Amino acid sequence: MQKAYLMGNEAIGLGALAAGVNFVSGYPGTPSTEVLETIARENRDGRVHVEWSTNEKTGLEAAAGAAYAGARSLVTMKQVGLNVAADPLMSLAYLGVEGGMVVLVADDPGPISSQTEQDTRTFARYAKLPCFDPTGVAEAYEMIQEAFDFSEKYHTPVLFRPTTRVDHGYASLLVKEAAEYTVHEAKGFVRDPGRWVIFPRLSRRAHAAIEKRNAELTHVFSRYERNACLTAGHVHCRKGIASHGVSWTYLEETLRGFALAGYDKKAPRLLKVATPFPFPEHRAVAFLKGLDEVLCIEELDPVIERELTYLCGKYHLDVKIRGKLTGDVPASGENTRDSVYAETASFLGIAPRAGRALPEPPVSVVRPPVLCAGCPHRASFYAVKQAMKGQECLFAGDIGCYTLGNAMPLDMVDTCLCMGAGLGIAQGIGAVEPGRKCFAFVGDSTFFAAAIPGAINGVYNQADMTLVVLDNSTTAMTGHQPHPGTGRTMMGEVVEKVSIEETLRGIGIQVVRTADPLDLPHAVEVVREVAAQPGVKAIIFRSPCIALVKPLGRAAVDEEKCKRCKKCIREIGCPGIVVKDGQIVIDASQCTGCGICAEICPFDAIEVTRLPGGGLPKGARSAQQGKGGRA
Amino acid sequence: MQKNIILTGVGGQGTVLASKLIAAASLAKGYEVMSAETIGMAQKGGSVFSHLRVGEGLYSPMIRQGTADLLLAFEPAEAVRMLPYLKESGVLVVSSHPVMPVTAALAGTDYTGREMVEYLRREVREMHVLDGAAAAQEVGSPKALNVIMLGAALASGALDFLTEEDVIAAIRKKVKPQFVEMNERALRYAGEHGV
Ligand code: SF4
Numbered sequence: 001m002q003k004a005y006l007m008g009n010e011a012i013g014l015g016a017l018a019a020g021v022n023f024v025s026g027y028p029g030t031p032s033t034e035v036l037e038t039i040a041r042e043n044r045d046g047r048v049h050v051e052w053s054t055n056e057k058t059g060l061e062a063a064a065g066a067a068y069a070g071a072r073s074l075v076t077m078k079q080v081g082l083n084v085a086a087d088p089l090m091s092l093a094y095l096g097v098e099g100g101m102v103v104l105v106a107d108d109p110g111p112i113s114s115q116t117e118q119d120t121r122t123f124a125r126y127a128k129l130p131c132f133d134p135t136g137v138a139e140a141y142e143m144i145q146e147a148f149d150f151s152e153k154y155h156t157p158v159l160f161r162p163t164t165r166v167d168h169g170y171a172s173l174l175v176k177e178a179a180e181y182t183v184h185e186a187k188g189f190v191r192d193p194g195r196w197v198i199f200p201r202l203s204r205r206a207h208a209a210i211e212k213r214n215a216e217l218t219h220v221f222s223r224y225e226r227n228a229c230l231t232a233g234h235v236h237c238r239k240g241i242a243s244h245g246v247s248w249t250y251l252e253e254t255l256r257g258f259a260l261a262g263y264d265k266k267a268p269r270l271l272k273v274a275t276p277f278p279f280p281e282h283r284a285v286a287f288l289k290g291l292d293e294v295l296c297i298e299e300l301d302p303v304i305e306r307e308l309t310y311l312c313g314k315y316h317l318d319v320k321i322r323g324k325l326t327g328d329v330p331a332s333g334e335n336t337r338d339s340v341y342a343e344t345a346s347f348l349g350i351a352p353r354a355g356r357a358l359p360e361p362p363v364s365v366v367r368p369p370v371l372c373a374g375c376p377h378r379a380s381f382y383a384v385k386q387a388m389k390g391q392e393c394l395f396a397g398d399i400g401c402y403t404l405g406n407a408m409p410l411d412m413v414d415t416c417l418c419m420g421a422g423l424g425i426a427q428g429i430g431a432v433e434p435g436r437k438c439f440a441f442v443g444d445s446t447f448f449a450a451a452i453p454g455a456i457n458g459v460y461n462q463a464d465m466t467l468v469v470l471d472n473s474t475t476a477m478t479g480h481q482p483h484p485g486t487g488r489t490m491m492g493e494v495v496e497k498v499s500i501e502e503t504l505r506g507i508g509i510q511v512v513r514t515a516d517p518l519d520l521p522h523a524v525e526v527v528r529e530v531a532a533q534p535g536v537k538a539i540i541f542r543s544p545c546i547a548l549v550k551p552l553g554r555a556a557v558d559e560e561k562c563k564r565c566k567k568c569i570r571e572i573g574c575p576g577i578v579v580k581d582g583q584i585v586i587d588a589s590q591c592t593g594c595g596i597c598a599e600i601c602p603f604d605a606i607e608v609t610r611l612p613g614g615g616l617p618k619g620a621r622s623a624q625q626g627k628g629g630r631a
Numbered sequence: 632m633q634k635n636i637i638l639t640g641v642g643g644q645g646t647v648l649a650s651k652l653i654a655a656a657s658l659a660k661g662y663e664v665m666s667a668e669t670i671g672m673a674q675k676g677g678s679v680f681s682h683l684r685v686g687e688g689l690y691s692p693m694i695r696q697g698t699a700d701l702l703l704a705f706e707p708a709e710a711v712r713m714l715p716y717l718k719e720s721g722v723l724v725v726s727s728h729p730v731m732p733v734t735a736a737l738a739g740t741d742y743t744g745r746e747m748v749e750y751l752r753r754e755v756r757e758m759h760v761l762d763g764a765a766a767a768q769e770v771g772s773p774k775a776l777n778v779i780m781l782g783a784a785l786a787s788g789a790l791d792f793l794t795e796e797d798v799i800a801a802i803r804k805k806v807k808p809q810f811v812e813m814n815e816r817a818l819r820y821a822g823e824h825g826v
């Protein structure tokens with residue numbers, strides 16, 4: 001064992017390695033991404049197969065295949081990615097696995113960088129799969145190893161669901177040295193159609209078996225020591241608090257503070273739920289017995305609250321269960337140290353320490369995230385905007401950095417639903433309003449992950465739309481992961497790039513044009529020409545993410561020529577252009593010399609000086625290029 | 632001992648490295664550390680923060696409002712945003728140089744940073760102000776801002792469990808060799824200029 005200071009996702013990755021994982025797949029998505037990256041980084045001897053898959057569905061299927069063959073496998077994704085992988089997962093729950101298989105799904109209370117606040121604990125019940133819910137970094141390291149053991153023992157995939165604060169929190173913990181890792185050898189796939197080919201007859205049998213196993217697991221999990229019933233203070237206390245995940249640590253610290261403040265007589269009985277499904281029923285009943293009231297402090301869905309309410313009915317226990325359903329705590333949003341403190345204090349009848357009342361700040365400074373200075377997406381959006389001026393249009397957006405094209409002054413995202421949805425939405429709106437010019441914008445990684453069926457649908461069903469692929473050769477939003485178009489894999493191999501142009505032509509799109517968005521006049525011309533054609537057509541705007549290449553140059557404003565009309569600011573909103581004491585100036589620390597502002601200035605007041613080596617890869621990171629990634 | 636520290640700034644200012652340096656220096660001295668930082672969309676020019684806790688009795692990296700011993704802010708409006716976390720006897724170290732949001736340039740709002748600094752002066756008992764951008768220019772790189780601010784926090788005495796040498800040792804471990812010398816100068820800047 002050695003001590004290490006790790007991010008939660010690093011600890012989870014190392015835990016999987018310690019458990020002898022053989023196969024790891026996934027699709028990038030905040031807050032899950034670093035788990036797979038850690039495994040790829042630590043996989044020095046290349047013994048583990050590590051891949052970024054094209055999307056969560058293919059990733060989960062590949063991990064299932066590996067587990068069929070007896071390997072220990074892990075697939076990682078964020079919560080909305082589980083929706084994409086739901087189809088194979090629901091069926092896999094019926095078939096089960098041979099080697100241990102963990103499906104890591106990171107939830108994002110808040111949400112901080114997601115479309116939904118869905119709770120994978122609820123999904124676990126629906127899919128009938130065991131679910132592990134760690135409270136912090138150190139526990140996550142141990143728990144992922146235990147999850148592999150459970151999975152293998154019960155021949156079922158299991159869900160492991162950390163949340164943002166566990167994934168991205170750092171703590172010191174003891175981790176195994178490589179020599180202490182479990183070595184797991186895959187035995188190989190054994191043909192057995194009665195086991196691996198899903199048919200209604202098999203499903204009927206499997207369903208009954210799953211229900212039986214889950215009933216058994218309520219006993220097993222009642223003995224699992226991470227599901228804990230604790231008496232913090234008085235044995236005669238009549239109040240209890242149930243919690244889970246990171247909220248549990250907030251609760252522990254709150255109660256320690258109360259104990260230090262002399263409130264130990266008020267200390268409640270506690271229930272910590274590490275496996276929300278199957279619920280540790282017997283431990284929970286032991287917790288409930290003798291209590292008058294229980295407060296459930298949980299994040300996202302009232303999973304524990306519902307279970308406890310149900311158990312009170314089932315066992316005729318006269319305990320009042322409070323939580324989200326009773327309006328005692330907020331029904332949605334992230335829990336904080338402050339919210340848990342306030343809820344606990346009020347439940348225990350402890351006067352909360354008054355917060356500090358601060359007067360209103362003099363001005364409100366809002367800082368929505370924006371496309372980086374010099375981002376090629378800004379140029380692409382602006383080119384389409386210019387080309388289509390005066391025409392009735394729809395700009396369907398998608399998930400990735402380019403969702404930020406919604407911000408003023410670009411204002412080029414009319415819709416955004418989920419990955420790849422923009423194509424279908426453009427087709428639907430186009431069918432209802434034939435006069436409207438419909439565009440769907442999609443990043444390169446998103447193109448491979450989710451846009452191809454939508455493009456085929458458009459060709460097949462005679463849609464009239466323009467697909468704009470914003471190809472910056474990386475999965476930028478989630479930190480620059482490679483994808484099928486980059487020609488690099490997570491194992492470090494150089495492979496044939498999958499061509500977006502060839503893919504589009506292959507499905508029958510006749511008009512496929514590629515352009516450099518930073519050559520603005522040409523880009524505008526291409527959009528005009530392409531949009532004027534009937535049917536489905538495509539433009540690929542190709543220019544690398546500025547985080548990957550050296551700056552092209554630096555812009556400067558000629559104070560003499562500048563009329564301070566602010567057209568440059570009003571048109572593109574590049575954070576590199578600022579107003580300082582009434583003058584328009586370029587912030588040299590941000591500007592990358594893309595030249596778009598110079599193109600726009602009606603008085604030729606902006607000059608871009610080229611820098612040597614501009615546009616060349618920035619070093620090692622450029623090896624792993626892609627755009628998309630689930631926010 | 633327990634120290635609760637909030638670092639805040641605008642995405643791209645390097646709060647994460649400053650937080651990592653404090654963590655590394657503290658760990659090297661044998662303290663327990665927990666931290667958490669903004670990862671994701673907000674890193675693109677949005678408001679970012681790190682919670683950093685050093686010492687005993689830590690259960691999670693997150694800090695309660697009104698309990699931070701040090702608020703280290705790289706930008707005045709961000710200091711105001713995170714001020715509820717600072718305890719009344721806590722120390723604020725802030726750069727006075729404002730970063731204009733793109734929306735301000737567009738809307739022509741009158742944010743100057745000065746009104747925020749005045750507000751902070753009224754509300755905070757112990758406050759140390761420095762023009763981080765000007766200092767960074769003197770040190771020779773806008774990227775030095777984070778380590779300059781870290782140096783100011785050290786000079787303020789709010790990180791009394793660490794010495795300058797502890798942080799320099801951390802810099803040598805975490806920063807690319809060609810930037811070590813510049814960062815050492817950045818770290819000493821505030822002390823030498825009497826901040
Ligand atoms: S050249 Fe103009 S538009 Fe491009 S990054 Fe620099 S300031 Fe922004």
Ligand code: SF4
Pocket residue numbers: 557561562563564565566567568569584600601602603604605606
């Ligand atoms: S568009 Fe040209 S003239 Fe107008 S404010 Fe910008 S630099 Fe000055």
